[in-house]
Amino acid sequence: MKKRIALSWSGGKDCCMALDTLIKQGYEVVSLVTTVPKEHGRTFGHGERTEMIKLQGEALSIPVHFIECTYETYTNEFVNAVQTLKNQYGITGIAYGDLYLKEHRDWGENVALAADVEALYPLWTNKENALMLLKNFVDSGYQAIVIRVREDVLDETWLGRLIDESFIREVEQTATCPMGESGEYHTFVFDGPLFSKRIQLDGREIIKLETTKKLEFKIHHLIDGEK
Known part of the structure; x- marks a missing residue:
């Protein structure tokens, strides 16, 4: 029987590759877990709108579990959510798409320990391997x-x-981590091998969020068709 797990999901390339890797390793990912701050109304990691994450969940045929929290309650609410998924889906682990930042891994392992499940890091590597990833x-x-x-x-x-x-080629010429592991840039995955439908993105608009700039799409919908 496949191990049933949940995956921390931001909507970007890292968690998508983690999903792909986990499935190839024989895990069954039964839920995508996304944190949403009450005070912002957007996802924590990428500042993405929840409807965009929902589109990804639908395209991947995996339910999304949103964790509504504040900065102060983030960890406790995450632990509670993992425990809920453990009771609801029988998950044995929570997976993360982190690559090499130890403080991120320490946090995730502490969450898993508190929820009495396994912490999985399918992409974990050394900083020097970021370009290869x-x-x-x-x-x-x-x-x-x-x-x-x-x-x-x-x-x-x-x-x-x-x-x-x-x-x-171009990001390699900057001082940025090629994978943007320290938040230099964030991405949104809109198609790929595990997607049953492609997410069409149109109507671009750039907005400012604190010390970052964000690309929004006024038009976004799923496109049916054979993969």
């Missing part, structure tokens, strides 16, 4: 677009860039 994503068949940049690192001309060979 980016190349692996480009070769994977998934499609992602840059939807948020940290203004102290990358300017808004990076918004709307597809994660492709040209992106690899």
Whole structure:
């Protein structure tokens, strides 16, 4: 019997590759877990609107479990959510798409310990391997677009860039981690091998969020068709 697990989901390339890797390893991902701050009305990690995450869940045929929380209650609410999923779906673990930041892994392992489940990090590696991981994503068949940049690192001309060979060449020339592991940039995955439908994105608009700029799409819907 496959181990049933939940996956922390931001909507970007890292968690998507974690999902792909976990499924290839024989896990059954029964829920995508996304935190939503009460005070912002957007996801914590990428500042994405919840309807965009819902579209991904529908395209992947995996239910999304939103955790409504504040900065102060973030950890406790996450633990509670994992325990709820444990009771509801019988999950044995919670997976994360983190790559090499130890403080992130420590937090995730503490959450798993508190909820009495296993912590899984399918992409975990050394910082030096970040460029290789980016190349692996480009070769994977998934499609992602840059939807948020940290203004102290990358300017808004990076918004709307597809994660492709040209992106690899140009990001390699910056001081940014190629995978954006420290939040230099964030992405939104809109198609790929596990997607039963493609997410069509139109009507671009750039907005400012604190120290970052965010690309929004006024028009977004699923496109049916054979994969």
